[in-house]
Amino acid sequence: MVLAGTTVLVALPALLPGGLLNASIQMLIAALFACAYSLLAGRAGMLSFGHAAYFGVGAFATVHAMNAVGGAGLLPTPLLPLAGAVAGLGVGLVAGWFATQRTGITFAMITLAIAELLHALAPQLKGWFGGESGVSAMRMPAWGLTFGSTTEVYYLTLAWVLASVGLLYFHTSTPMGRLALALRENGHRLRFLGYDVHGLGVAIFAISAMFSGIAGGLLVVSNEAANYVVFDPGLSASVVLNTFIGGVGSFMGPAFGAALMTFFSYAVSDLTRSWLLYQGVLFVLVMMFMPSGVAGLIAATGRLVGRHGYAAIAPVAVLVVIAATLLSAGSAFVIEILQHFFSQDYRSLARMSGRGSAILLFGHAWAPAAVSTWVWPAGLLAAGAALAAVARRRLAALDRDPRPDKPGAAAQADAEQGVP
């Protein structure tokens, strides 16, 4: 599984056009950031709402390392994210020392405040953060490579992301990684057992900040510039959303979620201006209906298949997919029509012509006041809801039906359908 994934990632540059390769770099960076975040928020149960701070610190440390020694760079280009790691670790130690004084909700508020502190301070300190225009740098050739092409940057990013994710995975099996789980489950008991809870919290916080710093450094190596926008609360928010959409229950869930969300934001950036709204809605849906995220959904499907067999699950799964598609199509239709209707361009156009003009969407002109326009989303939503209800009933019927629980029944059903 790991090998197959790695092979695909290594082969990507040969398969993808340049624009998509750039998007893949962003996806890898987002995946690493989400993994680092999930160590803190998922495994250790400390919700941070200001993780952009450590990402940003790593980014700026890297850009200054690139510019150091008269532009020659403090380190050879492939090692530059190390600067981000060191800066992230250092700032993470200080911030973590403050934040882990408290647990739970107060912890979350402190991380938010620290991030806002940096966000408010950064534009003022022009010497460090370059003011509005930011700081730019150049990738220098090193180790016989020029780092001029996107492909070389992709491999550099891939190597760092794989190594970092590998280290984070290794961390989960170390004693400290196990203690992180204990900290999440019951900090008091851990203290009674004689562990230094505050020290442990600071260490986990700092490690998470360090890998966030590496992610920030990789972004700078790829963009050759850093701007104080990296401290934006939006970045902190997106890593929270990505991580929990992916699902903190499994190790790769957050990375998967972040890569998926980054890909979608890239893919739909030309189509819609409301991507963040969709992302927020998706997050709330995940929180309300499948708290274990996309990874949890996949695992649950796997369990269902194991219990009832492919043949019984496949029709329900198809139903669910169709229902979800219909529902999201209907919602997207409504949101997009509203977005166009309330946009400034449309308003001024309508004011000039004196009446509401048609909205061009999905290659068709829709009159916002016409009933025929709203029949479409209403129909899509109704059909989706009906299908979802049917799917739910069939799933419930499956759970009641004792037949597939008999040994061999699932295999027999598979055989009937010609599934090996």
Next chain:
Amino acid sequence: MDPIVVSLLNGVIYGLLLFMVSAGLTLIFGMMGVLNFAHPSFYMLGAYFAYTLQPLVGFALAVVLATLLVGAVGIVIERWFLRRVHRYGHAHELLLTFGLSFIIAEAIKLFFGNYPVDYRIPKSLDFAAFAIGSQQYPVYRVLMGSIAIGMFGAIYLLMTRTRVGIVVRSAVYKPRMAEALGHNVQLVFMGVFGIGAALAGLAGAVAGAFYTTNPNMALELGVMVFVVVVVGGLGSLEGAMLASLLIGIVTSLAVAVDRSLADMLAIVGAREWAEGVGGLMTLKVSSLAATIPFALMLLILLVRPTGLLGDKS
């Protein structure tokens, strides 16, 4: 002297505004253990609702209607969102309200655009209340302050002097026991959530006209409000009041200070060293005003981790 008095007054009124939002937040936290991340979004919703209704029904009625509407939104969120995820624990509830605040901000951007809207105080309220030295003091600020004080008085009396207040306090203290005695604790929770949201909405409807009304106002104020509740101690109404005023006054005074840390260090003869260090040292305090509340919060956490008036650890 006069500018300092004006700054102080402005600070007190900004603090009272912070209190209007943080009061609901800390009340809800004290009761349900939920830190409602979407609370500052209620403030923003209040401003936008009032802005939308103002041309239709006039300013005063728009403020009242906006308050009620935001209260209704709060009730919907408690009843159909928070209650669903209650069994997954507080962290989950925090994340859900975080997602809701995100959606509210994006929905506002969708309907009203990602720029400030033209929500202003009505002409009839745009005059000076009194003069301090040569400066005219706007009556609207006084109005905002008195609304906040009136609200504090009303909550205080409601909580300490009425039967409803007794039920609410008992539901906070021992929810199971209150339920066993025949009180509908769920309804109490829903009511308090709705009232807290309405208060934030009222603050937004009133203050949005004076300050700017834009899609970032929830985040900007929200961060301050979270600082207030951490500094004051989570769940403490008096602490929220104290911390609101403290942060309001400190921010307001800092804006007026046209000196840098290096100037202050000059008193002990360390100016040259400070200027050599550069960075933070040579920045004017006024340009650091936005960061001072956060620094203050970290300082208070160092010396008193539970906040000024908090006792629960």
